[in-house]
Amino acid sequence: MNKALVLNCSPVRDGATARIAEAVSEALADRFEVRRACVDDYRFAFCRGCRSCHDTAKCVMDDDVSRLMAEFERADAIVCVSPSYWADVPGQFKAFIDRCTPWCNTHEPHAALSGGKRGYAIALRTGPGMRECARILETIEHFYGHLEIERRGRLGLCQVECRADAEARLTEITAFCKTIC
Numbered sequence: 001m002n003k004a005l006v007l008n009c010s011p012v013r014d015g016a017t018a019r020i021a022e023a024v025s026e027a028l029a030d031r032f033e034v035r036r037a038c039v040d041d042y043r044f045a046f047c048r049g050c051r052s053c054h055d056t057a058k059c060v061m062d063d064d065v066s067r068l069m070a071e072f073e074r075a076d077a078i079v080c081v082s083p084s085y086w087a088d089v090p091g092q093f094k095a096f097i098d099r100c101t102p103w104c105n106t107h108e109p110h111a112a113l114s115g116g117k118r119g120y121a122i123a124l125r126t127g128p129g130m131r132e133c134a135r136i137l138e139t140i141e142h143f144y145g146h147l148e149i150e151r152r153g154r155l156g157l158c159q160v161e162c163r164a165d166a167e168a169r170l171t172e173i174t175a176f177c178k179t180i181c
């Protein structure tokens with residue numbers, strides 16, 4: 001059976017993002033071996049921008065980034081679910097993306113993930129405009145692109161503040177999950 005990783009990119013373990021990640025996991029469970037993770041399950045430092053990884057394909061720090069990347073490596077399909085925090089991804093998730101520079105295909109050598117991974121992105125926000133969701137979806141897809149995870153689909157959800165708002169959108173979320181393969 002194919003494996004999926006559903007990543008809650010919010011530091012809130014029981015909020016709206018977590019509820020959506022839970023719904024996605026449930027919707028995929030009959031077709032995938034699903035693992036769900038929250039960025040807050042992992043402890044890692046900020047990227048120092050030293051660029052050592054450009055020469056070595058390794059980070060000078062050793063922390064939970066490798067543990068979370070092992071989840072990416074295990075997965076065939078990856079679904080990142082991110083809320084808008086100040087019209088962008090939460091700092092914790094951005095800090096993780098920065099630390100993925102050893103895996104980034106803009107320099108040689110780099111530590112590549114296995115090929116054939118498919119990436120899906122879901123963004124949510126409290127405000128009404130889809131443009132802000134698009135910005136978050138682009139951040140996630142930019143990240144996928146440099147990790148050579150194929151960008152397969154995206155979903156933006158406006159006017160979602162809390163779990164109850166996420167509950168009200170389950171039909172939309174479940175329909176999106178049908179496109180995940």
Ligand SMILES: Cc1cc2nc3c(=O)[nH]c(=O)nc-3n(C[C@H](O)[C@H](O)[C@H](O)COP(=O)(O)O)c2cc1C
Pocket residue numbers: 010011012014015016017018083084085086087088124125126127128132160161162
């Ligand atoms: C620090 C912070 C900043 C936020 N900034 C925005 C924002 O710029 N635009 C917006 O529409 N919603 C914003 N929100 C609302 C969240 O996107 C929304 O409540 C989302 O459902 C939160 O999910 P979570 O509780 O799972 O993290 C912000 C929430 C927080 C905590």
